[in-house]
Every structure is written in structure tokens, then in C-alpha cells.
Amino acid sequence: MRTILISGLLGLSTVGICLGIGGAPPTPEGSSDAVDAAIERGVDWLLAAQGIDGSWRTYAPHRRPAGVTALGVFTLLKCGLPAEHPAVRKGLAFVFAREPSGTYTASISLMVLAALGPEHPLAERADDLREYLLDNMEHAGWGYPSNSKGEDPAYSDNSNTQYALLALDAAVRLEGKVSQAEWADAGEALLGRQRSDGGWAYQARRDSTAAMTAASVASVQLCLNHILPKGKGKKVHGRLEEARALGLAWLAKHASVGENTMLGKADEDRTKWQLYWLYALERVGSFLEVSEVGELEWYQEGSKALLKEQEESGRWTAGYLAEVNTCFALLFLRQGSRHGAASTPRSRAARASGDAPLVVLAGDGHPKRLWIQAASDALAQHVAGDGAVECVEWLINGKAVARVNPEGDVARHPFALEHTFPGNGTYQVRAVMHLLDTHRRSAGELNSDEITLVVDEVFTGRDEQVLLDLGKSVLPIHDATITTSSTSRWTLPSAVADGLCACQWRAANDDLTPWVRIDFERAVRASSLKLAPAWQVGEAHDFLARPKEVEISLGKGRTVRVTLPDLGRAKHEIPFKKTSIKSLEVRVLSTWPGKGSKVVGLAEVELFQ
Structure with a gap:
């Protein structure tokens, strides 16, 4: 030998x-072992919270199903996960399987494409998203395109506006065209919303807040980066510089990492948006390349606060949706607004x-x-x-x-x-x-x-099938009436047919044979049904009970009874003879026992032709 x-x-x-040398990868400036460990735990929680279809939970699944998922993908990319990672691949598929619905979703989707880079196959979608945002720009910025309420003559706010500008900046980095006039119009919208105290509010008639002031200062900086200080742009450029200085002065006076300073608001309102505010503060520090805002050492103090507030599970809550808060916290710790951050491997x-x-x-x-x-x-x-x-x-x-x-x-x-x-x-x-x-x-x-x-990087055959299923279900989720035998706290019956596996319905603890019924306004033709079991974030796949024997009623006396194998979180497919269906009932007759809870439920019910 x-x-x-x-x-x-x-x-x-x-x-x-x-x-040999196993050198640590380069990390953002000012990081430490404790910060790196917090980022890793946060990423692990975010991965565990992802639905098997690539989605993350959202408050508005029917109106804006992909916004939080786009934010989750963007965060994972900025935290160093490669585009080939299964969580990123599934998240991308979920987001881009549908048309953009609203400013937030379109904006963060475009930011995702910039993080992926111009060579990624999805980069060709950037022009459509850019045009969507420019088409929906109002004289006062951006808002919810489907919302007619708010300021006259068009609804807009500084939160939607900041994300639209982040997206247009991303579009330019992907060689998309945003004209000087369009940047100037955006700058004028920001100038028109600045309050007399130098800060910004969510909308013009409200009081200034730290989050909106930081978001708007960062937005002003983006406009300054793109508006040439000559010709017609010279005047607005100078006014934007003055607005930036006033906004920074407001932050220097009021900013505190422990709360989103909201003048005239109750304490609970200030803490609810703390992580949203910290991510806005990170953009100010990163875009302006400063380590202090006033006397506040924003990264050092913000990192200390976030490390203290991170839960044992790895997530952050602070009064809002944990998935969103965890993304904001990770983007702050990772300093995700630095354009090169995504190239630093996890x-x-x-x-x-x-x-x-x-x-x-x-x-x-x-x-x-x-x-x-x-x-x-x-x-x-x-x-x-x-x-x-x-x-x-x-x-x-x-x-x-x-x-x-x-x-x-x-x-x-x-x-x-x-x-x-x-x-x-x-x-x-x-x-x-x-x-x-x-x-x-x-x-x-x-x-x-x-x-x-x-x-966690193995892309399985089941993952591939999930991607093939996206957008193919014929179950009319917008025209469905859903009733259940019972419902556990913090879950909703509507979650079984909302198009997201990250949202789920669970039966009550004492419901031994739970059922869910879905009625449609118009019949659909289908030949198979797929069930995704409910699951517990951060726990093993067998923590909750899973459906074992189920009875499927397809209406008009048609019934299918099957025994399902224990596939963990994976979907179960139940085929039947192709038929027209106007009502559907799934009844769980027995379960595979859960090691942590006997509660059973469903993340999604789908019908396929």
C-alpha cells in the first residue's frame, strides 16, 4: 500500500x-462571535419557519401572499445562503409563481433579484417589476395600489415609498432605466412630506417617528445618489441635501435603539415597530457610511439590544409577526444594506x-x-x-x-x-x-x-414536486367558504385554503375526529387532492400529531377513505376518479401520535386536475 x-x-x-487552514469567512464590519452566533440562530429559526412550499407566514395571505416570503428570501441571501440552497430555491419559486400584488411585494422581489445578480435566470423579471412600480407611483410617492382610502387625491405613505425607492435603486444596479425626472419626482414627494420639525411620519398629517424619519433619510440619500446636481436636478439636489441634514438632526435628538420614538404615541406603539425602526436605522448608517447618528453608535448599540432581545428559539418578536421581525433583526446585524453583503458566504x-x-x-x-x-x-x-x-x-x-x-x-x-x-x-x-x-x-x-x-442544503425529490405544484391547484381560494369542527388558538380555518403552507389550521386539543369543510361558489373538476399536515416551528416533524386515517367527502355521496403513511411535513396525494366538485370535506379519523402534542391540523388543502 x-x-x-x-x-x-x-x-x-x-x-x-x-x-490546513479553515479560515473564518469575512464578516460585516463591527461583528463579533456573539453577533455571528445570533445571526446563525436567527437563520436557523427562519429556515424552520418556512412552509414546505417555500412560503413564510403573513397577515394577508389572500391580498399579499408573497411579501413576507420575498423578505425571507432576501434576508437569507443577505445572510450568505447561496441561490442553490433549497430554502432559497423554494422561496424564489413561491414568489415568482405569481404576479406582484402591491408595492411591498414588487419592491422586495426586485431587491431579491439584485441580490441574486444579473446572471441569475430570474433577472429577466426585473424590468416588469420596475415598470410596475413606476406605473404605480403617485405624485406623493407610493402606497397600496388597491387602496382608495387615505390622502386625496391618491393614497401613499413613506413606508411603501421607501421600499419602492430601494427597489428602483436595485433596478438600476441590474441596468434598468429610471430617468432623472422619475428620481426627481420621488425626491419631491419626500420633500413634500417632511414635517416642520425635520422628521417624517407615516403620512403627512401624523407625528414624526424614528422609523419613518430614518426610512426617509435613507430614501433621500438614494435620490441624491441618482440625481445629477446640474441642470433641472441642481435645485432639487440642494433641497434634498438640506432635508437630509434636518432629518439627521431629528434622529440625533430623538433616536434610541430601545424603541421607535413616536412623538405623542403610547409606549406599546413605540416597541411594536422597534425592529422595523432598527432596520431603517441600519440603512441610514450603511448608505451614509457613518458609524454614529448624532451621538448614537448605531451598530454597537443596536447589536447589543438585538442580542439581548433574541429568544432562545432564535427568533425576534417585539409585538409584530415573528417572521418579519426576525428578518429585520438579521438584516441589521448582517448590515444587509451594504451592496456586497450578499456575496459574503454564510x-x-x-x-x-x-x-x-x-x-x-x-x-x-x-x-x-x-x-x-x-x-x-x-x-x-x-x-x-x-x-x-x-x-x-x-x-x-x-x-x-x-x-x-x-x-x-x-x-x-x-x-x-x-x-x-x-x-x-x-x-x-x-x-x-x-x-x-x-x-x-x-x-x-x-x-x-x-x-x-x-x-440543510439537500434539495430532495419532494422539494422538486412542491415546486411543480405551485400555482397548479384548482381549488378556488378566493371563492371558498371554510368551516371546521374546532380551531386552536392562534390558528384560522381559512389557512387550509389560502395558498400558503406556512399558515395552518389546527383543531382543538379535545377534538378527536376533527374535520374541515370547503364550499365553492362554482364547481371545479379535479382528480386528486393533496394534504399538507400542520407542523410546529422549531420542533421535529413528529412533534404534532399527523393525519393517519382520513375520509374525503367530495359531495353527492362520493367518499374516499384512505390510510396515510407518516411522511412528516410532506404532502399526501389522494387520487380519485376525475369529477366535478363544489364542496369538499376532510375528516381525520385517526392520527399518528405526536411526541409533543396530540393536536392535529392541516397547513393546506389543494385540488389538482
Whole structure:
């Protein structure tokens, strides 16, 4: 068996042998180990909160189903997940399977495309989104296009406006055209809404708030970045500079990371929008490239507050939807408004203890790359005595998967293994180095500690099927009347037919045979039904009970009764003879027991032709 002497390949030192370098990836300025750990926990929670169809929960699934999902994808990209990550792929598919519905969704979708870059296949959608936003611009900015209420003659607000301008800036980075006149009109809208105290409010007739002032200062800066200070743009450019200075002065006087200062508002209103405010503050700091706003060291103080407020699960709540708040917190900590932040890869590389004879590292991405980073003095002594290394044996979950000989580019990644894992989950990895004496006989072994490796990058066949299902259900979710046998707290019957698997309905704890009935105004033809079970964020797939025996009533006495396998969160498909359906009832007759709760429910009911 061919062997190579370690002493011929590696440098020795009095503290051990360095077999490679597993350097940490570059991180945003001002970050720390505690911040990096908080980001990792937040990302893990966000991944766990994603529905199997790629969606995240929203307050308005029928009117704006994709807005929060677009924000979730944008956050994951800014936190370093690659476009190929299953969560990103599914989220992108969910967002772009439908037409934009409103300023927020269109804007964040365009920001997502800029984060992906011009080479991504979806980048061709950028022009349509840019035109949608420009077509919906009012003289006073942007608002909810379907909302006729608010200021006369058109509804608009500084929150919608800030996202539209972030999106138009993203469009320009994708080589889209936004004219000088359009930027000037946006600047005039911001100038017209600034209050006499120098701040901005949600709408002109309200009091100034920290969140809206920071958002508007950042929006003003975007306009300044694009308006040339000459010709017709010279006058508005100068006025915008004055407005920016007044806005910064307001923030210097009122800003506090602990609350969204809202003049004249109750304390609960101030804390409800705290994370929205911090993300707006991050944009001010990043766009203006300043470390202080007034005397406030915005990143240091904001990071301290966010680390303190992060829940054990990894999420942030602060009185609003946890999915949205967690995105805002992560974007602040990651300093996501810096254009280059998305190119910084996420690091969750596991590392074995430095006290073990061998130190093992695992890289990001999939397939996973495993290698020996360092070894103890025991190896140095063995090599000094003219010993050799036969191979390194890699074990995953206690089973040997490969033996790697010391050849190839060993000086860079010695004994490296590239391994494709069969699925997502948690794996235990260990390395064993087999030694040879001077006569090339076995001379014992050196072992690493086990490292716990979390794999979440595997795109499965079930994931692929979910993407194929998007937009194909014929169940008329906008014309459906839904009734249920019971409902648990914090869930809604309407969630079973809202087009999002992230929203869900659960039966009451004492409902032993729960059912859901869906009536349509007009009949639809279908030949199969798919059920997605309810699930608990942050828990194993078997935490809640899952449907086992179910009875499907298709109306007019037509009934299908089946026993479902335990597929965890995966969808179940129930085929039947193609028929016309105007009412549908799903009754759960028995369940697979949950390890944490006996409650059962459904995330989505779909019909397919």
C-alpha cells in the first residue's frame, strides 16, 4: 500500500502540526462571535419557519401572499445562503409563481433579484417589476395600489415609498432605466412630506417617528445618489441635501435603539415597530457610511439590544409577526444594506475540539467538504521517528464511509473528503488517522472528537414536486367558504385554503375526529387532492400529531377513505376518479401520535386536475 511521510509534506512546530487552514469567512464590519452566533440562530429559526412550499407566514395571505416570503428570501441571501440552497430555491419559486400584488411585494422581489445578480435566470423579471412600480407611483410617492382610502387625491405613505425607492435603486444596479425626472419626482414627494420639525411620519398629517424619519433619510440619500446636481436636478439636489441634514438632526435628538420614538404615541406603539425602526436605522448608517447618528453608535448599540432581545428559539418578536421581525433583526446585524453583503458566504462550519489528537473541520455548501485542520504533538513525535500515515478513515454516524490516502493536494486540504449526504438532518462526523511505523506496519491511530454537522442544503425529490405544484391547484381560494369542527388558538380555518403552507389550521386539543369543510361558489373538476399536515416551528416533524386515517367527502355521496403513511411535513396525494366538485370535506379519523402534542391540523388543502 502506497504511503507518504507526513514529514515530507508538512511543517512541524512545538505546539503541533498544522495540516490546513479553515479560515473564518469575512464578516460585516463591527461583528463579533456573539453577533455571528445570533445571526446563525436567527437563520436557523427562519429556515424552520418556512412552509414546505417555500412560503413564510403573513397577515394577508389572500391580498399579499408573497411579501413576507420575498423578505425571507432576501434576508437569507443577505445572510450568505447561496441561490442553490433549497430554502432559497423554494422561496424564489413561491414568489415568482405569481404576479406582484402591491408595492411591498414588487419592491422586495426586485431587491431579491439584485441580490441574486444579473446572471441569475430570474433577472429577466426585473424590468416588469420596475415598470410596475413606476406605473404605480403617485405624485406623493407610493402606497397600496388597491387602496382608495387615505390622502386625496391618491393614497401613499413613506413606508411603501421607501421600499419602492430601494427597489428602483436595485433596478438600476441590474441596468434598468429610471430617468432623472422619475428620481426627481420621488425626491419631491419626500420633500413634500417632511414635517416642520425635520422628521417624517407615516403620512403627512401624523407625528414624526424614528422609523419613518430614518426610512426617509435613507430614501433621500438614494435620490441624491441618482440625481445629477446640474441642470433641472441642481435645485432639487440642494433641497434634498438640506432635508437630509434636518432629518439627521431629528434622529440625533430623538433616536434610541430601545424603541421607535413616536412623538405623542403610547409606549406599546413605540416597541411594536422597534425592529422595523432598527432596520431603517441600519440603512441610514450603511448608505451614509457613518458609524454614529448624532451621538448614537448605531451598530454597537443596536447589536447589543438585538442580542439581548433574541429568544432562545432564535427568533425576534417585539409585538409584530415573528417572521418579519426576525428578518429585520438579521438584516441589521448582517448590515444587509451594504451592496456586497450578499456575496459574503454564510459560515456554519463545524469544528472538533482543539483538545483532541485531530481537529476536524467541515465546510459550507453541499456536497460537504471535510478535512483535518490540525493534529497534536503525538503526530509530530510519530513523524519525527520516521513514522508515516497510512490513511484517514472518515466515519459518519458511526459508519465508515471512506478511507483517504495522503496524496493529491494534501498541503492545502490534507485527507479531505467530499461527501454527498442523503438528506437534510444532523450527522455525527469523526476522523481516524491510521499510523505506520518505520517498517510500514500498523502503529496505532489518532482520533478526532465527533463534530455535529447540520445539513440543510439537500434539495430532495419532494422539494422538486412542491415546486411543480405551485400555482397548479384548482381549488378556488378566493371563492371558498371554510368551516371546521374546532380551531386552536392562534390558528384560522381559512389557512387550509389560502395558498400558503406556512399558515395552518389546527383543531382543538379535545377534538378527536376533527374535520374541515370547503364550499365553492362554482364547481371545479379535479382528480386528486393533496394534504399538507400542520407542523410546529422549531420542533421535529413528529412533534404534532399527523393525519393517519382520513375520509374525503367530495359531495353527492362520493367518499374516499384512505390510510396515510407518516411522511412528516410532506404532502399526501389522494387520487380519485376525475369529477366535478363544489364542496369538499376532510375528516381525520385517526392520527399518528405526536411526541409533543396530540393536536392535529392541516397547513393546506389543494385540488389538482
